[in-house]
Amino acid sequence: MADDSRWWQLAYLAPTIISAFLALLSSLTPGGDFLLLGIAFLVWIWSAAGWVASLAIRTLRRPLLLIVPPLVGVLSVASVATAAPLRAALLFSESALHERARAIGVGEQREVEEGWIGVIPVSSIRRSEGFTEFTVGGGGFLITCGLAHSPGGPAKITDVTSVDHLSGDWYVTCTDFD
Known part of the structure; x- marks a missing residue:
């Protein structure tokens, strides 16, 4: 059972990490990469849906898992907005x-x-x-x-x-x- 939980956590956090990586990668050049940013946005939507589902399903609630996606999202948006x-x-x-x-x-x-x-x-x-x-x-x-x-x-x-x-x-x- 613990093994299944770890796979779920990885599946839950992977879209968040992938979307943050794509968003940062898309802003490495002046003007950005429109295609990468579009893909990152779609993966963010998938990540947000998973986050909302974890709020709704009581057995999926883990304090760390509830904090990580919004925190990664805020840090990614702040990095892109400041051209870091x-x-x-x-x-x-x-x-x-x-x-x-x-x-x-x-x-x-x-x-x-x-x-x-x-x-x-x-x-x-x-x-x-x-x-x-x-x-x-x-x-x-x-x-x-x-x-x-x-x-x-x-x-x-x-x-x-x-x-x-x-x-x-x-x-x-x-x-x-x-």
């Missing part, structure tokens, strides 16, 4: 991004052949006077997002729809094509 995964990816990739930016001249744009700079998937680099923009896929259907390094502040960044401060001299840029 993207900030962590930038922290690990910043020196590689700077090195790659120095390798191209002002006014040049280059495609990135291997697709990754550090832990960030970059498709192209554009260097202009005052800033360097790293284009990253994601953000939705009609939007392209990226990271921009601009020591002079956001006013130097041009040809984008929105600019949001991320950390230090780094900004998230998005260009809307609709």
